Amino acid sequence: MNNLIILIIVAIIMGIAxxxxxxxxxxxxxxxxxxxxMNNQAWMYIALIPVLVIVGLIFWF
Known part of the structure; x- marks a missing residue:
């Protein structure tokens, strides 16, 4: 169940990206x-990496 929630959140973030x-x-x-x-796109993805890590860590623990 917990993995399903993480997958849904990741899918939402990827959709936003x-x-x-x-x-x-x-x-x-x-x-x-x-x-x-390319610079704008790179900054967008760089900004999403910490968000993904934080969300992943929140649901991991």
Whole structure:
């Protein structure tokens, strides 16, 4: 049961990451920079790593 809850939370977080990625890459920009887009995406995933670790630790203990 506990593993199911963790899997559901991870699925929700991954869904949020997917939606955020699509919103970031959807924008049309006259001065499009793939470096800027990759930088934004990298920061988003870097920010999610601590959240995943904290949620995992909370449910682990």
């Amino acid at each position: 997917l939606v955020s990625t699509l919103l970031i890459t959807k924008e049309r920009d006259a001065v499009y920079s793939s470096e800027k887009s």
